[in-house]
Amino acid sequence: AQSVTQLGSHVSVSEGALVLLRCNYSSSVPPYLFWYVQYPNQGLQLLLKYTTGATLVKGINGFEAEFKKSETSFHLTKPSAHMSDAAEYFCAVRGNSGNTPLVFGKGTRLSVIA
Amino acid sequence: DAGITQSPRHKVTETGTPVTLRCHQTENHRYMYWYRQDPGHGLRLIHYSYGVKDTDKGEVSDGYSVSRSKTEDFLLTLESATSSQTSVYFCAISEPLSGGYEQYFGPGTRLTVT
Numbered sequence: 348a349q350s351v352t353q354l355g356s357h358v359s360v361s362e363g364a365l366v367l368l369r370c371n372y373s374s375s376v377p378p379y380l381f382w383y384v385q386y387p388n389q390g391l392q393l394l395l396k397y398t399t400g401a402t403l404v405k406g407i408n409g410f411e412a413e414f415k416k417s418e419t420s421f422h423l424t425k426p427s428a429h430m431s432d433a434a435e436y437f438c439a440v441r442g443n444s445g446n447t448p449l450v451f452g453k454g455t456r457l458s459v460i461a
Numbered sequence: 462d463a464g465i466t467q468s469p470r471h472k473v474t475e476t477g478t479p480v481t482l483r484c485h486q487t488e489n490h491r492y493m494y495w496y497r498q499d500p501g502h503g504l505r506l507i508h509y510s511y512g513v514k515d516t517d518k519g520e521v522s523d524g525y526s527v528s529r530s531k532t533e534d535f536l537l538t539l540e541s542a543t544s545s546q547t548s549v550y551f552c553a554i555s556e557p558l559s560g561g562y563e564q565y566f567g568p569g570t571r572l573t574v575t
Contacts, residue, residue, distance in 0.1 A: 356501070379562050390551060390566035391504075398562075437503060441562045448494050448519070448555075449564055453503035 349374045349440045353452035361460050366410075366425040368455050370438035373419060379441040380421040381449065382412055386434045394436075397421065408432070433459045464488045465567035467552050473573045480539040482570050484552030486532075492555045493535040494564065495519075495527065497548040504551065510535055542574045 354369040372378055379398050383391040395406025402414040408431075412423045421438060435456045439449040464487035474480050484493060494509040496519075506519030508527040516527050524546060526538045539546055549571050553564040 381563055383566075388569075390568045391553075393563055393565065396563055439564075448506050448509050449562070451504045453501065 349376075349378075349442060349450045351438050351440050351450055351452035353436075353438050353455050355455055356453065357456045357458065359458040359460060360428045362430055363427050366423070366428045366432065366457065368423040368436050368438075368457065370412075370421045370423065370452060371419050372421060372438070372440045374440050376441075376444070378414075378421075380412075380414060381439040381441075382406065382410070382421075382423050383437045383439065383451075384408075384434050385437065385454075391437060394423070428457075428459045430459050430461065433457055465552060465554060465565065467550075467567040467570050469570060470568065471571045473575060474542050475575055476543060477541050480542050480572065482537045482550055482552075482572070484535045484537070484567060486535075486554050488554075489532055490554040490556055491532075493529065494553040494555070495525075495535065495537045496551045496553065497521065497546075498551060498569075499548050507537065507550075539572075542572075544574050546572065547574045548572060 350373045352371045381396045382394040384394050385391045395404050397404050397414045405411045410425045435454045437454045438452040466485045468483045495507040496504040498504050505521045507525050510516045510529045528536045549569050551569050552567040555564040
């Protein structure tokens with residue numbers, strides 16, 4: 348069965364510092380992996396996705412993530428945090444077939460300190 | 462914008478009353494999903510649909526039913542609302558057959574059961 352573990356329910360960084368949000372997955376099929384962002388009182392927005400090909404994927408707002416099969420990881424990074432990055436971030440993996448929903452992690456809340 | 466609307470956006474209801482939430486999409490997507498979001502639990506799948514009159518249960522389906530009589534509408538019904546069903550409910554769509562698997566979310570419905 349597919350599962351996602353996000354390490355750290357809350358991460359706090361200073362403005363301008365590196366953002367690193369951790370995600371590890373397990374999957375019985377080749378993983379398709381996703382990061383979503385949720386701003387307060389809004390729905391989830393797709394940040395980026397990995398399907399096949401290049402293992403470093405770039406998303407919106409300067410975020411990127413690297414798929415590492417040997418580590419079963421898909422960590423999200425941004426070189427320099429901005430106040431507007433404060434939000435909750437969710438990692439997800441596709442279900443075990445095209446007919447099944449994504450499986451989400453519990454989320455990591457990112458705070459950015461001025 | 463995936464053309465997803467949810468109604469109502471906010472609702473307060475009393476314990477024991479039935480409640481129906483509506484998800485409407487304008488782009489003829491085959492797959493639709495209902496999730497609930499609660500602090501510390503992330504997103505949990507309630508039910509999903511892979512076509513008109515084709516639905517399946519998710520991990521937290523007890524106390525909920527769904528219907529999909531036409532492609533554009535997916536209804537979630539709380540048969541007899543309880544305080545434990547106070548939550549934020551999100552609808553999502555996807556098109557797995559296009560190879561993407563990613564899901565796109567509506568703005569959410571905040572439900573309070575008193």
